[in-house]
Amino acid sequence: MKRKFTKAEEKTAQKIADAIGWLDKLVFPGNPVKKITLIQGRPKNRRVYVSYIPSENTEDGVDHYQICGYGLDEFMKKEMEAIRVILIYDDGAERISWENLPKISEHELLIGYAAHEVRHRVQEHFKIELFSPSLKDIDSRYMRRVKKFLKRLFEETTPVGDYKFEFDAKTIEYIAREMWHRGERDISKIVSIVKAGARDNIPFDKV
Numbered sequence: 001m002k003r004k005f006t007k008a009e010e011k012t013a014q015k016i017a018d019a020i021g022w023l024d025k026l027v028f029p030g031n032p033v034k035k036i037t038l039i040q041g042r043p044k045n046r047r048v049y050v051s052y053i054p055s056e057n058t059e060d061g062v063d064h065y066q067i068c069g070y071g072l073d074e075f076m077k078k079e080m081e082a083i084r085v086i087l088i089y090d091d092g093a094e095r096i097s098w099e100n101l102p103k104i105s106e107h108e109l110l111i112g113y114a115a116h117e118v119r120h121r122v123q124e125h126f127k128i129e130l131f132s133p134s135l136k137d138i139d140s141r142y143m144r145r146v147k148k149f150l151k152r153l154f155e156e157t158t159p160v161g162d163y164k165f166e167f168d169a170k171t172i173e174y175i176a177r178e179m180w181h182r183g184e185r186d187i188s189k190i191v192s193i194v195k196a197g198a199r200d201n202i203p204f205d206k207v
Contacts, residue, residue: 005038008073013038016050016072019110020065023118026191033121036065043068048160049075050113052120063124065117080104085181086174088145108177111190115176119169119194128197130168135198143202146171168198175202 005013017036025032043049049072053064084101085108104112123130131143133151138144150170159166175193184190196202 005040005069006073009069009071010038012073012076013067013069015106015110016067016113017065019114020050020117023114023190023194024065024121026187027118027122027194028125033063033065035060035062036067038067038069040070041068042070050117052117052124054121054124063121076106076109079109080106083109085177086149087181088149088174088178089142089182102181104177105181108180111180112173112177115190115194116169116173119172120165122195123165123168126195128195129199130164131171131198132164133167138199140202146174150174172196 017038021033021036043051049068051066053066055061055063058064080103083104084098085104087101122128129135131147133147133154135147138147150167153170154163154167159170172194176190179190179193192200193202
């Protein structure tokens with residue numbers, strides 16, 4: 001018999017579902033996702049508690065987001081202790097020691113999760129050029145920094161899933177988190193980031 005979710009697990013899953021559903025409706029106003037499923041059991045890979053499932057891989061033929069519930073609250077606590085806000089925008093940011101970077105807030109963590117998963121849905125539905133470590137001629141000092149940072153990150157920690165799609169989604173995740181950390185509350189700018197092609201103007205790019 002499968003155990004019931006704890007209240008803490010259900011509460012954490014609902015926060016993630018609310019964040020994803022909120023952003024998905026803004027990015028896909030005419031076709032918002034209709035199902036965000038909380039499933040019993042732990043994920044096969046302990047780093048993947050939240051995922052986007054395209055319609056071609058679902059029984060009912062519609063897009064899903066999926067959240068694994070068991071241990072989710074503990075996973076989130078560990079994430080908030082381990083993750084820092086990477087201040088890529090700042091000159092000299094890469095020389096700042098890890099412990100001196102700001103700890104991530106719960107809201108920033110949720111914004112990142114939502115941006116990452118909704119970006120995967122964008123990859124499926126929009127014809128856009130993905131952000132890539134091999135992409136050249138980016139007319140943006142900030143985006144060159146993002147690419148350099150993520151390339152180093154992916155060399156140290158192998159991503160789970162398709163490298164090119166995960167690199168692109170991580171790019172969006174880090175930009176959205178940094179924007180929010182710096183006080184950006186114009187949601188249209190967050191939406192434009194999630195929908196951006198690799199050579200589009202990034203509204204956060206002020207350098």
